[in-house]
Amino acid sequence: MTAAVLALMALGLSLVFGVMRVVNVAHGEFFMLGAVTAWAISHFVPGHPAVGFAAAFVGAPLVVGAVALGAERLVLRRLGHDPEATIVATIGLLFILQQLALTFFGPDARPVQAPFTYRVVFPWFGYSGYKLFVVAAAVALLVGAWFVLTRTKLGLVMRATQFDRETAQAFGIPVDTVYAAVFAVGAMLAAVAAVLIVPIQQAHYLMGLDPLLLSFIVVIIGGLGSLKGTMVAAVVIGLSDGVISVFFTPTLAKILGTLLVALVLVVKPGGLYGTAPR
Amino acid sequence: MLEVSGIDCFYGDVQVLRGLSLSLKTGEVLCLMGRNGAGKTTALKAIMGLVRARAGRIVLDGVDIGHLPAHEVPRQGIGYVPQGRRLFSELTVRENLLIGQMTRKTGPAALERAVHLFPVLKERMEQRSGTLSGGEQQMLAMARALCLEPKVLLLDEPTEGLMPSMIAAIRQSVIELKRHDVATILVEQRVDAVLPVADRVAFVENGTVRDTLPVEAVRADHGLIDRYVGVGH
Incomplete structure (x- = not known):
């Protein structure tokens, strides 16, 4: 389950870097904002928890997408999407979002009720039906993202922009609009991942940091901008992080993940499925 | 003009x-x-x-x-064939041509006409454009620009x-x-x-x-x- 959600979040990060060449250090905060917004929506929507969850599943990504769109317009575009300057800018954005969440949401972790508590019973053990739903939803979204990127005109436009911004403009592609859309969609993927995970992990204003580190590990190992690499690396890192955290410690899992990044950077700098830098 | x-x-x-x-x-x-x-x-x-x-x-x-x-x-x-071709090298020949065609929404006939000028591209439609020879890449760069049916090239x-x-x-x-x-x-x-x-x-x-x-x-x-x-x- 961790792998599936991580893949969604890492895909957002990878998409933003792949198309815009922007390393979005605030990506984890979009995840946090998704979780916090999901709590707020589900908290204020009356009725069965499933209704609140459904409202959050639709509403939280839209809110986060709008925040990302604003950030792209007000900050990244003004910096000309310069790779170095945007790193510093998104670090600033990270702290702004984090402190706003602390101010208005508070320091406490808050739960969101799962939409259902059905337990799937296998012959030898039982498993949470909601966790299986999370895996299925994440896989469906990943397949959808793959379809859009590889089989639609929108995906073609995004890939053309990724390869050569100037030539894309010379063929009528509004690059600034593509960048804004990609940044918003990247943040929305993080928000969707957060909405899926928040009934299991609870919403907290510092919850974006761990997934951010894991997402960077995934996209670097998989190859920046590579959808296939992101998915493969998410499964490897998600599973290994879970297993090592359970049998040893979460810290050891992060240390080993970071060492693996160093190893990949030495042996295959472009990542497992990445292309050589142009 | x-x-x-x-x-x-x-x-x-x-x-x-x-x-x-x-x-x-x-x-x-x-x-x-x-x-x-x-x-x-x-x-x-x-x-x-x-x-x-x-x-x-x-x-x-x-x-x-x-x-x-x-x-x-x-x-x-206005169609543009830049110096050094500047193809979208990870995209296929067909995808490069589609980008040209989408510029002015000229339709499949424009793509057909562009390829007709450079028949060698017809056999390479699904090939990644970065793997073409230099001459073929230049032909693709021209065909891509022609897909938008330019008044000026x-x-x-x-x-x-x-x-x-x-x-x-x-x-x-x-x-x-x-x-x-x-x-x-x-x-x-x-x-x-x-x-x-x-x-x-x-x-x-x-x-x-x-x-x-x-x-x-x-x-x-x-x-x-x-x-x-x-x-x-």
Whole structure:
């Protein structure tokens, strides 16, 4: 389950870097904002928890997408999407979002009720039906993202922009609009991942940091901008992080993940499925 | 058809074009010649809106395109074949052509016509464009620009690094386009590639057009080429 959600979040990060060449250090905060917004929506929507969850599943990504769109317009575009300057800018954005969440949401972790508590019973053990739903939803979204990127005109436009911004403009592609859309969609993927995970992990204003580190590990190992690499690396890192955290410690899992990044950077700098830098 | 009047362009604080002017009629082939760094490529980029002109006007069929956003310029009917081809190398041949076709929503027939000019591309439609030979890449770059059915085609050193048979194919395609009333601005260093297809030659020096002459006048006076392009052209 961790792998599936991580893949969604890492895909957002990878998409933003792949198309815009922007390393979005605030990506984890979009995840946090998704979780916090999901709590707020589900908290204020009356009725069965499933209704609140459904409202959050639709509403939280839209809110986060709008925040990302604003950030792209007000900050990244003004910096000309310069790779170095945007790193510093998104670090600033990270702290702004984090402190706003602390101010208005508070320091406490808050739960969101799962939409259902059905337990799937296998012959030898039982498993949470909601966790299986999370895996299925994440896989469906990943397949959808793959379809859009590889089989639609929108995906073609995004890939053309990724390869050569100037030539894309010379063929009528509004690059600034593509960048804004990609940044918003990247943040929305993080928000969707957060909405899926928040009934299991609870919403907290510092919850974006761990997934951010894991997402960077995934996209670097998989190859920046590579959808296939992101998915493969998410499964490897998600599973290994879970297993090592359970049998040893979460810290050891992060240390080993970071060492693996160093190893990949030495042996295959472009990542497992990445292309050589142009 | 296309009027460029007194444009100034800068890279940062460095002025590259100084009041450059040129004009182009329907179906005409105008060649820009000059030494490296004279401003030929920048002139094409300025027409495409990729480099902003700080002064002067660029007018296509009565429409001032100098103030349009860069992505709107090709939609007015200007096709661009950049220096070094600049293909989307990870995309297939078909996907590169689709990008051209989507520019002005010209439809599949435009793609078919572009490929008809360069039949070798038909066999390579699903191949990644970065894996094509240099000549095939140049043909794809031209076909991609032709997919938007341009009124004006800008070609930046299309014969650079190509073998003679490929140069002949490119030259033939320019003649064919001229027959279909497509106006072309051709930036070239190779005199032998230019003179058989050009109607006029504009000599660019230090960011401005010094002389614009009919091709017959250039053929008759080789001193002109020595002066503006240098020896070894």
